[in-house]
Amino acid sequence: MNKTLRKAVIAGNWKMNKNRKEAKALIEEMKPLVAGADCGVVICVPYTNLETALQATEGTNIKVGAENCHWAKSGAFTGEISADMLTEMGVEYVVIGHSERRQYFGETDATVNQRVRAALDAGLNVILCVGELLEQREQGITEEVCGMQTKVALGGVSKEELKKIIIAYEPVWAIGTGKTATAQQANEVNHYIRTVVGGLYGQDAADAMTIQYGGSMNAGNAEELLAQPDVDGGLIGGASLKAADFSVIVKAASK
Numbered sequence: 001m002n003k004t005l006r007k008a009v010i011a012g013n014w015k016m017n018k019n020r021k022e023a024k025a026l027i028e029e030m031k032p033l034v035a036g037a038d039c040g041v042v043i044c045v046p047y048t049n050l051e052t053a054l055q056a057t058e059g060t061n062i063k064v065g066a067e068n069c070h071w072a073k074s075g076a077f078t079g080e081i082s083a084d085m086l087t088e089m090g091v092e093y094v095v096i097g098h099s100e101r102r103q104y105f106g107e108t109d110a111t112v113n114q115r116v117r118a119a120l121d122a123g124l125n126v127i128l129c130v131g132e133l134l135e136q137r138e139q140g141i142t143e144e145v146c147g148m149q150t151k152v153a154l155g156g157v158s159k160e161e162l163k164k165i166i167i168a169y170e171p172v173w174a175i176g177t178g179k180t181a182t183a184q185q186a187n188e189v190n191h192y193i194r195t196v197v198g199g200l201y202g203q204d205a206a207d208a209m210t211i212q213y214g215g216s217m218n219a220g221n222a223e224e225l226l227a228q229p230d231v232d233g234g235l236i237g238g239a240s241l242k243a244a245d246f247s248v249i250v251k252a253a254s255k
C-alpha cells in the first residue's frame with residue numbers, strides 16, 4: 001500500500017448545527033487557517049447553509065458538501081433534496097450513508113446504494129460512510145459489517161466512477177462519544193475496507209482510494225490517527241465546528 005498515491009481529505013460534517021450567520025462567521029475564521037493546506041478540505045453543512053458556504057468559500061481551497069441527497073431526480077418526496085439540486089447550486093460533495101441517517105432515519109444499505117448512484121449521476125463527489133455498532137464489534141463481526149456495507153453501497157458503480165468516491169470508516173460507538181478508535185483499530189478496518197475495494201475493482205483502484213476515519217477525531221488525536229498507513233484523512237463532527245481545532249486537524253493531514 002502506497003500512501004503517497006492518494007490525497008488526504010479532511011471533511012467537516014457540521015450535522016444539524018449553525019444558522020447562516022454562525023456559518024459565515026465560522027468559515028471566515030477558518031479560511032486563513034486552512035489556506036495553503038496540502039490536503040483536500042471540505043465542509044459538509046446543513047442545506048440551509050449551502051448558499052452561504054458557497055459564497056463564503058469562493059476562490060478558496062475549501063470545497064462545500066451537503067449531508068445527504070435523495071435518489072430520485074425529482075418528484076413527490078416531501079422534505080427531500082435531489083442530487084441535481086445540489087450540483088445546480090455549485091455543491092461538489094455529499095455525505096451518504098452516515099450512521100445517524102441509518103440509525104434515526106431508516107437508511108438501509110439498499111437506499112444508501114441508490115443515493116450513491118444518484119449522486120454520481122449528478123456529478124457529485126461522494127463521502128460514503130460505513131461502520132459497525134458497538135455490539136457488532138463485540139461480536140467480532142466488524143469486518144463482515146463494514147465489508148457488506150461497502151459492497152452493497154458500491155453496487156453498479158464503475159471503476160471510473162469510483163474515483164469520485166471517498167469512504168469514511170466511522171465506528172458508530174466512536175461518534176460523538178469522545179471514545180475514539182485507537183489508531184491501530186482505525187487502520188485495521190481501513191485496511192480491510194481497502195482489501196474489499198481491491199477485490200471489487202483491483203489493487204490499483206484500492207491503492208488510489210481515499211479512506212478516511214471518523215469518530216471523535218480531534219486536535220489532540222488527529223496526528224496519530226492520520227499517520228496510519230491506511231488512514232487518508234478524516235470526517236470530523238464536533239471538532240469541525242471550531243475553526244482552530246479543525247485547522248489543527250487539517251495541518252496534521254498536510255504533513
Ligand SMILES: O=C(CO)COP(=O)(O)O
Nearest residue numbers: 013175176215216237238
Ligand atoms: O459522525 C462524525 C462525522 O461524520 C463524527 O462525529 P464526531 O467527530 O463528533 O464524533
